Amino acid sequence: MAFIKSIEINQFRGIQKLTVSGFSNIxxxxxxxxxxxxxFLEAIQLLFVKSQLSSIKNVINQRTVINPNSSFYTxxxxxxxxxxxxxxxxxxxxxxxxxxxxxxxxxxxxxTVSGEDALQLSTLSARQKxxxxxxxxxxxxxxxxxxxxxxxxxxxxxxxxxxxxxxLDNGIPGTIVKREVHYIPSFxxxxxxxxxxxxxxxxxxxxxxxxxRQFDDSIEDICYTKxxxxxxxxxxxxxNNVILPFSVYGDGIKKILYILNKLFDATxxxxxxxxxxxxxxxxxxxxxxxxxFALARKLNVQVFIATHSIExxxxxxxxxxxxxxxxxxxxxxxxxxxxxxxxxxxxxxARNVTGKYVYDNRKVFEFEVRL
Amino acid sequence: MMTELVLVxxxxxxxxxxxxxxNVYGWKHEKSNILGIFQLDEHEHIENLSKNENQxxxxxxxGNGKFAYFVEQHRVNDMIVEKDISSLMVVTDRDESSxxxxxxxxxxxxxxxxVKAGQWMNNSIEDSFKQQKIISTYLLIIPxxxxxxxxxxxIDALNDIPEETDLIQKVVQFIDSxxxxxxxxxxxxxxxxxxxxxxxxxxxAPKNAMRSLGIFISKIDWSKSESLKMLFLPFQYLGEGKPxxxx
Numbered sequence: 074m075a076f077i078k079s080i081e082i083n084q085f086r087g088i089q090k091l092t093v094s095g096f097s098n099i100x101x102x103x104x105x106x107x108x109x110x111x112x113f114l115e116a117i118q119l120l121f122v123k124s125q126l127s128s129i130k131n132v133i134n135q136r137t138v139i140n141p142n143s144s145f146y147t148x149x150x151x152x153x154x155x156x157x158x159x160x161x162x163x164x165x166x167x168x169x170x171x172x173x174x175x176x177x178x179x180x181x182x183x184x185t186v187s188g189e190d191a192l193q194l195s196t197l198s199a200r201q202k203x204x205x206x207x208x209x210x211x212x213x214x215x216x217x218x219x220x221x222x223x224x225x226x227x228x229x230x231x232x233x234x235x236x237x238x239x240x241l242d243n244g245i246p247g248t249i250v251k252r253e254v255h256y257i258p259s260f261x262x263x264x265x266x267x268x269x270x271x272x273x274x275x276x277x278x279x280x281x282x283x284x285x286r287q288f289d290d291s292i293e294d295i296c297y298t299k300x301x302x303x304x305x306x307x308x309x310x311x312x313n314n315v316i317l318p319f320s321v322y323g324d325g326i327k328k329i330l331y332i333l334n335k336l337f338d339a340t341x342x343x344x345x346x347x348x349x350x351x352x353x354x355x356x357x358x359x360x361x362x363x364x365x366f367a368l369a370r371k372l373n374v375q376v377f378i379a380t381h382s383i384e385x386x387x388x389x390x391x392x393x394x395x396x397x398x399x400x401x402x403x404x405x406x407x408x409x410x411x412x413x414x415x416x417x418x419x420x421x422x423a424r425n426v427t428g429k430y431v432y433d434n435r436k437v438f439e440f441e442v443r444l
Numbered sequence: 445m446m447t448e449l450v451l452v453x454x455x456x457x458x459x460x461x462x463x464x465x466x467n468v469y470g471w472k473h474e475k476s477n478i479l480g481i482f483q484l485d486e487h488e489h490i491e492n493l494s495k496n497e498n499q500x501x502x503x504x505x506x507g508n509g510k511f512a513y514f515v516e517q518h519r520v521n522d523m524i525v526e527k528d529i530s531s532l533m534v535v536t537d538r539d540e541s542s543x544x545x546x547x548x549x550x551x552x553x554x555x556x557x558x559v560k561a562g563q564w565m566n567n568s569i570e571d572s573f574k575q576q577k578i579i580s581t582y583l584l585i586i587p588x589x590x591x592x593x594x595x596x597x598x599i600d601a602l603n604d605i606p607e608e609t610d611l612i613q614k615v616v617q618f619i620d621s622x623x624x625x626x627x628x629x630x631x632x633x634x635x636x637x638x639x640x641x642x643x644x645x646x647x648x649a650p651k652n653a654m655r656s657l658g659i660f661i662s663k664i665d666w667s668k669s670e671s672l673k674m675l676f677l678p679f680q681y682l683g684e685g686k687p688x689x690x691x
Contacts, residue, residue: 411573424572430522437518439480440526 075228075253076171076375077117077343083165084154085119086112087412089420094169097406099366101389101428102379103442104410109421110379111136113410114256114345116166117377120175121253121343124223124234126196129179135258146240150183150219156418159183162221172228181221181236191216191239205241216240255339259348262324262331268307270337271330272296280364281333285309287360288325295330324352329361336365340372350382358388366392366404381443390435393428403427411444446498446530447478448682449523451505451514453537455489457586457594458504459658460666461535462491464676465502468667470495471683477501479527484517498683508537508593512553521555524579525571531580531686533678534559537593538585539634546585559583564678564686580686582678595637601669602644608664615644 079094087109102110115132122128126149133148153162163180186194192205192212205212217240224233271278272295285292294310298318306318309326319327328351336344353361362385369376380386386407393405405428413422434440452458465471471493478499483490487506492499505514511534515521524532534550541549543561551558557567559581567579587596602612619640623630630636645660646653652660666672681687 409573413573413575422573422575426572434519434522434526437481437484438523438527439478440522 075121075175075342077120077175078169078171080116080120080166080168082113082116083163083167084157085116085164085166086152086154087419087421088112088116089154089156089415089418091421091423093408093423093425095406095425096375096377097404097427098370098375099389099392099405099428100375100377101386101405101407101442102377102410103381103386103407103444105412105444106381108410108412108444110381110410111347112421113408114347114377114379117168117343117345118254118256119164119166119177120168121227122177122225124225124232126223126236126238129223132256135256144240144243146217146219146238146242149238150217152179162219170228174226175228176224176226176231178224179221181219183217183219185215186218186239188213188216188241191218191241194218194237195239195241196237197242213241254343254345255335257332257335257344257346257349259351262327262352266307267319267327267330267334268295268297270334274337277333277337280368281330284329284333284360284364285326288329288357289322325354325357328352329357332361332365333368336368336372336374339369339374341374343375343377344369346376346378348382349378349380350385355382355384355388358385359391362388363392370404383443386431386442387435390428390432393432395429395432399429403429405429407431407442409442409444446683447528448498448500448531448533449479449520449529450500450502450533450535450682451511451520452502452535453505453510453594454507455504456657457535458489458491458502459656459661460594460598461676461679462493462502463661464666464672465493465500465679465682468673468676469679469682471500474499479523479529481518481523488514495683500682508539511536511550515553524554524557525569528577529579531564531582531682532557532559533582533584533682535584535586538587538591539593540591543585547583550583557581561585562588562678564681564688566686566688580688582686584675584678586675588675591633592637593634595634595641597672597675598641599637599644601666601672602664604670605665605668607668608648611648612640612644615640615647619643 077096082088082091102113104110118132122132130145133152153164157163161180161182166177168175189212192202218237220237222233222235224231271281282292282295291311292309293312296308296310297305298308298316300306308316308318309322310316332346389405393403407426407428409424411422412419431440431442452461466473472495474492474494477492479501481490481501489504491502493502505511536546536550538546547559547561556569557579561583564580564582567581568576569579571577586594599612602608619630619636623636630639649660649663
């Protein structure tokens with residue numbers, strides 16, 4: 074498992090330069106809206122991508138879960154920090170992990186070319202290019218092109234590849250890469266695919282059903298059922314033997330299943346959860362979080378959780394049991410991100426403190442972790 | 445917007461200083477404070493004041509010798525790092541100690557900042573986001589240049605308020621007359637001063653004789669005292685730019 078010990082992020086989105094060290098097993102990423110929480114989680118993912126655009130697309134398209142057809146190029150170029158020299162764009166992310174250094178470097182330059190040239194240089198298929206040529210009116214007069222390289226370093230090797238993409242590229246072809254890091258976007262549970270790991274493992278399934286019963290005690294089983302049209306539906310079977318597809322249940326059940334499913338996927342790796350509170354009522358935090366953390370420990374998963382919910386933060390701190398436990402071997406680190414003005418624009422800075430430090434301070438004064 | 449934190453010894457100090465800040469420097473009483481600091485036991489006393497957009501939190505630490513305990517219990521050192529505090533002012537009794545000793549005792553409890561007696565100073569510290577910030581500090585030792593405590597400052601102040609001069613002088617003479625035979629304990633300056641202040645207020649407002657000092661504080665027009673004005677002069681800079689001495 075590549076347990077991340079520290080990370081340095083340079084020129085990525087709103088971050089000019091940010092270094093955070095001393096991560097723990099459970100890392101809470103807090104901060105105001107637009108403070109860089111999702112960017113931080115994306116940076117960790119980029120450390121594990123392969124040297125190809127499709128791999129990067131996998132990461133940056135997570136932001137556009139509601140509108141997956143939005144322009145890849147626009148999303149791609151927005152990865153670069155806007156304060157840097159436009160002549161040479163560069164992102165550099167470096168981490169120390171238990172398995173050695175991890176690095177992701179993306180560099181290159183953007184220039185304007187004619188729409189015709191962009192079409193020729195794009196990654197569009199021959200068929201797509203033909204379709205464009207049949208309707209010349211939709212080829213823009215000018216377009217943008219990015220040329221550069223990706224260098225990735227994992228514990229095993231360093232790989233460098235030349236890359237190119239244009240503003241005409243809506244999709245980037247390529248195989249889906251196996252990920253050593255697992256990400257739960259805030260609305261990821263709406264995509265379904267909630268049961269895959271759960272139904273295949275009877276012991277895990279029993280545990281999950283026990284948890285679900287604390288939310289709805291009528292739940293007897295979870296399984297795939299065949300619909301009239303032959304497709305498979307993710308369903309819940311009630312104690313009265315009624316089969317109900319997940320679509321009739323609220324977000325809470327889906328979110329819990331999604332987290333538990335992904336947690337199993339993340340065995341011996343990293344799990345990143347963005348806005349853990351989305352879809353969950355706060356009264357269930359104290360039921361779910363201890364289970365997630367205990368499982369993460371059992372499955373050897375390092376967890377990074379982004380949130381701006383104070384109820385979620387307090388519930389996570391309760392897991393630390395700080396009234397009884399001292400600060401030695403604190404399992405929780407609280408990393409607060411904050412946007413600050415600097416000479417050449419803005420940057421993101423971080424505070425990294427232990428869960429006990431936050432808990433003790435919140436008892437005696439208004440110690441704000443979200444800012 | 446400035447947030448000023450003032451740590452004083454006991455309830456009496458809070459009451460007198462709060463009265464002075466409200467009646468002389470125009471601060472207004474507030475229900476809550478921006479730091480979220482609150483009393484942890486019945487010995488502490490916290491008052492919140494505001495002026496324009498500035499806040500002043502006046503904390504009675506629970507009495508003589510409780511400064512370090514208060515700083516630890518309220519995690520004041522963390523608060524200084526984490527919160528936007530413009531200044532920390534410490535007001536403490538001199539008793540029998542020198543400036544050097546009083547300053548040392550206070551500074552032993554503070555981690556990233558320090559105070560100097562009778563002088564505003566700027567402390568440049570790094571917050572936990574590794575951002576530099578400045579916090580001004582001041583140590584006010586009462587009384588200024590002689591042994592004693594707040595009671596000595598109150599006696600001096602009453603002495604130069606025309607309406608109170610006769611009574612305080614008679615009370616001082618009375619307490620003095622008890623020292624030789626009846627109450628030898630009064631030979632200790634601090635105890636004689638406490639007895640003088642207690643007797644003065646009991647005689648001044650007999651129907652409140654058994655009440656707390658706070659009741660009496662509001663019955664005196666302290667703004668007429670020149671000695672108190674001089675002693676409390678550093679308070680005029682709370683909520684404003686501080687006169688920092690440069691070397």
